[in-house]
Amino acid sequence: MKQDKDRGLRLKDGSKIGVIGAGPAGSFFTFFAFNLAEKLGISIEIDLYEIKEFTKTGPAGCNHCGGIVSESLVQMLAEDGIVLPPQVVRRGIVSYTLHVEHGTAVIDTILHEHPIASIFRGSGPLGSNQTTLQSFDGYLIGLCEKKGAKIFRGKVTDVISEPDGISLITGNSNRKYDLVVGAVGLNPKALRLFQKIIPTFTPPKTANTYICEYYLGSDTITKHFGNSMHVFLINLPGIKFAALIPKGVYVTLVLLGTEINKGIVNLFLNSEIVLKCFPEGTVLKDMTPCQCFPSINIGHATNPYSDRVVLIGDSASSKLYKNGIGAAYLTGKAAANTAFRFGISKTDFKKSYQPVCSGLDRDNSVGKLIFAVSTILQKSLFLKRILFQMVVNEQVKERGKREMSSLLWDTFTGSAPYRSIMRRTLHPLLLATFLWNIVTGLFKSAFSLNKTSR
Numbered sequence: 001m002k003q004d005k006d007r008g009l010r011l012k013d014g015s016k017i018g019v020i021g022a023g024p025a026g027s028f029f030t031f032f033a034f035n036l037a038e039k040l041g042i043s044i045e046i047d048l049y050e051i052k053e054f055t056k057t058g059p060a061g062c063n064h065c066g067g068i069v070s071e072s073l074v075q076m077l078a079e080d081g082i083v084l085p086p087q088v089v090r091r092g093i094v095s096y097t098l099h100v101e102h103g104t105a106v107i108d109t110i111l112h113e114h115p116i117a118s119i120f121r122g123s124g125p126l127g128s129n130q131t132t133l134q135s136f137d138g139y140l141i142g143l144c145e146k147k148g149a150k151i152f153r154g155k156v157t158d159v160i161s162e163p164d165g166i167s168l169i170t171g172n173s174n175r176k177y178d179l180v181v182g183a184v185g186l187n188p189k190a191l192r193l194f195q196k197i198i199p200t201f202t203p204p205k206t207a208n209t210y211i212c213e214y215y216l217g218s219d220t221i222t223k224h225f226g227n228s229m230h231v232f233l234i235n236l237p238g239i240k241f242a243a244l245i246p247k248g249v250y251v252t253l254v255l256l257g258t259e260i261n262k263g264i265v266n267l268f269l270n271s272e273i274v275l276k277c278f279p280e281g282t283v284l285k286d287m288t289p290c291q292c293f294p295s296i297n298i299g300h301a302t303n304p305y306s307d308r309v310v311l312i313g314d315s316a317s318s319k320l321y322k323n324g325i326g327a328a329y330l331t332g333k334a335a336a337n338t339a340f341r342f343g344i345s346k347t348d349f350k351k352s353y354q355p356v357c358s359g360l361d362r363d364n365s366v367g368k369l370i371f372a373v374s375t376i377l378q379k380s381l382f383l384k385r386i387l388f389q390m391v392v393n394e395q396v397k398e399r400g401k402r403e404m405s406s407l408l409w410d411t412f413t414g415s416a417p418y419r420s421i422m423r424r425t426l427h428p429l430l431l432a433t434f435l436w437n438i439v440t441g442l443f444k445s446a447f448s449l450n451k452t453s454r
Contacts, residue, residue: 088119105392217249386441
């Protein structure tokens with residue numbers, strides 16, 4: 001009987017889909033759903049529910065994100081026919097600049113033909129007046145509207161499971177759907193709605209982070225930051241990742257970790273290494289940036305699906321600390337493939353969608369180990385000096401692989417899976433080079449100390 005029921009839960013001509021949340025995950029699902037329906041020769045209706053206006057600046061249009069699209073994702077989007085237009089990309093990032101106590105090192109992008117794109121999820125920070133530019137999320141919604149999606153600005157206040165569908169309730173409407181997709185991020189109230197219809201669903205674990213944008217002007221950004229993402233490896237409590245990202249006339253500060261608070265933010269902003277990046281005399285604490293302490297996904301959800309309902313993006317599984325937009329792409333596309341190629345039952349999602357989420361979750365387990373090692377490096381001036389010197393030595397080479405530079409690039413940008421980074425880290429040649437540099441570094445330190453003591 002259960003198998004017969006599952007076979008009946010399929011999308012067909014005239015099926016209706018409700019998607020709650022039109023951020024990247026919801027928009028990617030919608031985009032791929034229309035493509036798959038067209039290939040299968042069926043007509044579908046998709047309603048996108050979104051209360052934010054991505055044409056607005058500040059909190060009203062912001063989805064609280066560092067705003068980086070990795071070069072690997074830029075390439076995948078292009079292959080799917082999604083080419084980011086110039087008015088969406090605030091700056092093409094072609095390098096990253098590593099900052100440690102010993103100095104700075106500039107490392108070029110690995111895929112020169114696909115630079116990283118820095119974007120705003122809304123139309124810019126509070127007070128922005130750059131009306132010619134477009135938000136990333138707004139662009140994706142526009143693609144979905146061209147495909148045929150209808151946008152509803154009402155807030156979904158209830159989700160009701162019925163024998164023949166799932167009903168979404170707003171202040172002035174009650175619509176029933178064959179499939180409901182939850183792309184609600186980490187919104188606690190919205191996640192509780194799904195817990196009501198999926199009793200076994202447990203939302204992801206979260207942590208606070210910090211994002212803000214400083215207005216500096218185009219000339220200042222170009223002079224002091226260029227087309228480079230500035231990454232900091234400095235010993236501050238709770239920080240797993242810190243970066244300054246140029247975006248047009250703004251620079252975005254991103255601090256990721258497990259316990260980011262105002263005290264840690266102030267310690268970072270008062271760091272001499274950080275202040276050197278800005279024009280002389282800049283007092284960051286006196287500036288009034290557009291800022292927030294949003295939550296990030298640091299632990300996957302359990303059972304994010306049931307009959308006729310599936311959660312995607314941050315609501316289900318993401319990538320630890322990096323490339324959340326990439327995870328939204330993967331889960332949104334996987335959910336659409338499952339729904340159209342297999343079915344919309346709990347069994348279908350478990351068989352075809354869950355493996356994608358599990359893959360992200362397993363990769364994040366490796367990522368936790370990598371960031372644990374990164375924390376050790378941050379705390380050790382000696383090890384950072386060895387790491388920094390290896391990177392500098394690689395950059396002056398005209399030929400040969402730049403293994404350490406490549407590893408750091410993928411770790412900082414999220415361009416590659418953590419398991420790939422770990423596998424390359426454990427390569428015998430790289431390990432031998434690193435250990436040799438440690439031994440020679442210790443020898444030089446001992447020799448210098450002995451010479452000084454004479």
